[in-house]
Amino acid sequence: MNVQNDILSKYIEFQRFLDGINMEELKSLSREDLSTLKKQLHEVNHRNLPYEIGKIIAKKKEDEFPQILGIHHYPELQEITFLNEATKLEIDKHLISFRVGQYLNSFYRFISSSEKVLMLEDFLVDKGIVEQMFIVKCPCCTHGHLSEPLTTEVWDALKKRIQSMEDEEDFDSLTDEGFLESYCMECDDEIDLSLLKNEKRIVVKKALKLIKSRDTTYDNV
Numbered sequence: 001m002n003v004q005n006d007i008l009s010k011y012i013e014f015q016r017f018l019d020g021i022n023m024e025e026l027k028s029l030s031r032e033d034l035s036t037l038k039k040q041l042h043e044v045n046h047r048n049l050p051y052e053i054g055k056i057i058a059k060k061k062e063d064e065f066p067q068i069l070g071i072h073h074y075p076e077l078q079e080i081t082f083l084n085e086a087t088k089l090e091i092d093k094h095l096i097s098f099r100v101g102q103y104l105n106s107f108y109r110f111i112s113s114s115e116k117v118l119m120l121e122d123f124l125v126d127k128g129i130v131e132q133m134f135i136v137k138c139p140c141c142t143h144g145h146l147s148e149p150l151t152t153e154v155w156d157a158l159k160k161r162i163q164s165m166e167d168e169e170d171f172d173s174l175t176d177e178g179f180l181e182s183y184c185m186e187c188d189d190e191i192d193l194s195l196l197k198n199e200k201r202i203v204v205k206k207a208l209k210l211i212k213s214r215d216t217t218y219d220n221v
């Protein structure tokens with residue numbers, strides 16, 4: 001009998017034994033005896049064989065496909081010339097912690113240079129991995145959100161409309177159309193239209209939305 005049959009038959013045998021335990025028989029034991037048995041059962045350290053086998057499989061897969069030790073979820077990252085290999089690998093792993101449609105965290109925990117962070121963001125946008133989105137925030141507290149995340153096109157159009165607003169009525173129409181809130185929940189106050197029109201005061205936060213799924217070439221090999 002080979003080792004896998006040996007393991008499997010013992011596994012099944014033990015499970016069958018468990019399935020066959022007569023609960024009525026157990027009920028006839030005293031509460032004290034049951035408590036002791038429960039404690040003793042908890043003390044038995046079960047070996048998690050499927051987990052250990054999984055680790056062996058993963059190691060074998062790495063030996064067979066060394067590519068999976070490097071950048072492979074988003075192979076485009078290999079083209080980046082302004083970051084070192086270790087950082088690019090971290091970015092590759094970081095990106096897979098998000099689902100398509102989710103907003104990414106900042107890259108500053110991997111890259112200290114703000115110039116390089118911007119270069120990376122541009123790169124990811126160019127490659128169609130992320131989409132740049134814009135959120136209008138309250139010009140007073142800079143925390144309250146006045147808009148949903150907007151695409152570049154929608155934001156450009158909205159910016160023009162904000163600039164052309166002449167009175168509160170124009171502002172109300174933007175609110176009615178669902179583009180912009182005229183009230184900040186954080187400040188608990190109405191937004192001052194003149195602050196939004198002032199390009200030095202308007203606060204717009206950029207957000208990156210993941211739009212491309214990772215490469216799954218090596219998932220099921």
Ligand SMILES: [Zn+2]
Pocket residue numbers: 138139140141142143144184185186187188
């Ligand atoms: Zn506010």
